[in-house]
Amino acid sequence: MRITAEAFSSAITAVVTNDALVKLGFAGRIKGRQTQSIRVDMRPVLVGGSRMVQSVRTIGGEHRTQMVPLEESAGFVVELLNEGYANITVTTTSELIEYRVAKGGDVFVNRTQRESDPDLAHDRSKKRMLDPADPLLVAVGISTESGEIKAKWRDKYRQVDDFLRIFSTTLTKAVKAGQVDTPSVQAPLQVVDLGCGHAYLTFGAQAWLERVCGWPSRIVGVDIKTASMARNQQLAERLGVTNMTFIASGIAEYKFDGEIDVVLALHACDTATDDALAWAMRHKAKVIMSVPCCQHNLQTQMDAENIPAPLGLITRHGILRERFADLLTDAARAAILRQHGYRVDVIEFVSGEHTPRNLMIRAVKTEAKVDESIDNDVELLRSEWKLSPALFRQLVEE
Ligand SMILES: C[S@@+](CC[C@H](N)C(=O)[O-])C[C@H]1O[C@@H](n2cnc3c(N)ncnc32)[C@H](O)[C@@H]1O
Structure with missing residues (x-):
């Protein structure tokens, strides 16, 4: 299904603050555009009891992690969209939504019903040496x-x-x-x-x-x-x-x-x-x-x-x-x-x-x-x- 660029942009900026978001991925690039990263992966996390969005940029072989306060996350996503990623994948608790942005700006969307659980743990990849509750x-x-x-x-x-x-x-x-x-x-x-x-x-x-x-x-x-x-x-x-x-x-x-x-x-x-x-x-x-x-x-x-x-x-x-x-x-x-x-x-x-x-x-x-x-x-x-x-x-x- 094709949707307008405006509908796409407002759907993506809204989803990042939505409680149902599990993860959001930006990859590939629109023909003729140059993106800063190979891919960007975002997911909601709880830090000290507050909800934030963790963004991991893959640049070459490196992963650069940044914590984005929830109130700044929509602006952050707009900046990513302006970089020119071609494939944006949204996973919510109930569906997988795949967007493909074509060279002329047309956006095609594909939705699949699929249940996923959010993992709000900050830094899930590493077990900490000292438990915060120690x-x-x-x-x-x-x-x-x-x-x-x-x-x-x-x-x-x-x-x-x-x-x-x-x-x-x-x-x-x-x-x-x-x-x-x-x-x-x-x-x-x-x-x-x-x-x-x-x-x-x-x-x-x-x-x-x-x-x-x-x-x-x-x-x-x-x-x-x-x-x-x-x-x-x-x-x-x-x-x-x-x-x-x-x-x-x-x-x-x-x-x-x-x-x-x-x-x-x-x-x-x-x-x-x-x-x-x-x-x-x-x-x-x-x-x-x-x-x-x-x-x-x-x-x-x-x-x-x-x-x-x-x-x-x-x-x-x-x-x-x-x-x-x-x-x-x-x-x-x-x-x-x-x-x-x-x-x-x-x-x-x-x-x-x-x-x-x-x-x-x-x-x-x-x-x-x-x-x-x-x-x-x-x-x-x-x-x-x-x-x-x-x-x-x-x-x-x-
Ligand atoms: C930035 S703090 C780091 C403290 C601690 N290692 C940490 O990471 O939490 C630097 C410490 O070095 C101490 N310091 C600086 N010059 C020193 C010196 N010549 N001899 C002993 N302590 C010194 C300071 O008093 C200070 O407590």
Whole structure:
């Protein structure tokens, strides 16, 4: 059946807020049009008890998820229609409606009676590491008494949860590979969280180690903020957790005797990340998981005069120079870790919608031979580009 473009547009914009919607898909493209994504899939979800629409754009091999408030969803759909998708599929609780938009704008519709159930669970693809109703999350203030993540803590919850997922696989693999000794009562796993702040990650790591792995551990949270450390220690006591200690100290000044298995650092500000990495390397940490935060160190040193062509194409623009300096800072950190015998990878630990600072530097100490060519690259950075990464200065120039 053919319908007018107006009837089609109003049917699609209305369906997105309709309680009967199960899912909505946009795919293909009208001849001669260029769409932003290969396909877009939308479905209603409940987030903290409020109904929203989740949109997942498939671009190349990537999936980009966006949460759209219900009141903005009709406008969002109009923008998608304007991009020029040719095949729009609507699944409701009672029927499947398939629209095909032809080059001239004619719209053909096909309806099939078919029952479907909506799945309103947010993030159904991944089982969360920490249940929103976990009493721990209530105690640290991320969840309400009724077990829902508070709106302002949603991003922090996802950062911690996704960090813990990677922590669990990394540590389990390292223990299996013999890079970290299997923790025991006599030799508990020694973990330090540097720049721990209010210790959401520290408490999460403790819970995972104790409840899921049953691995004995000793965990220290370090932060320069005295009041936060006192608060965290009180919270640990209130929760009956006896294997956690919080120390008020600068990272570089923190003294620790003994072996370190794991160093964590989530969003330690600017060069505090370098302090954490240097501290971890000096203490021969076996596993290091660090998510850098804002960074200004290389950016302030970067002089366009010293940057060879054609990279001047990047450094002449403020925002590009800033991002380039960020990338170079993390690349230098990864290289310096490799120089010290770590196997390193740099990964996105959480989707960018939960923090723009979503790169994790993960390093595991191995027996692998150190790649000496890195020395030349780091040296070139210093001699030719006149850039001295904070981590390098700390480890070499001191
Ligand atoms: C953005 S917060 C992140 C806190 C926590 N890791 C999290 O993700 O929730 C950064 C923390 O690093 C701490 N910090 C910054 N520089 C530090 C330093 N040199 N030594 C110790 N702590 C530091 C700050 O006090 C702050 O609590």
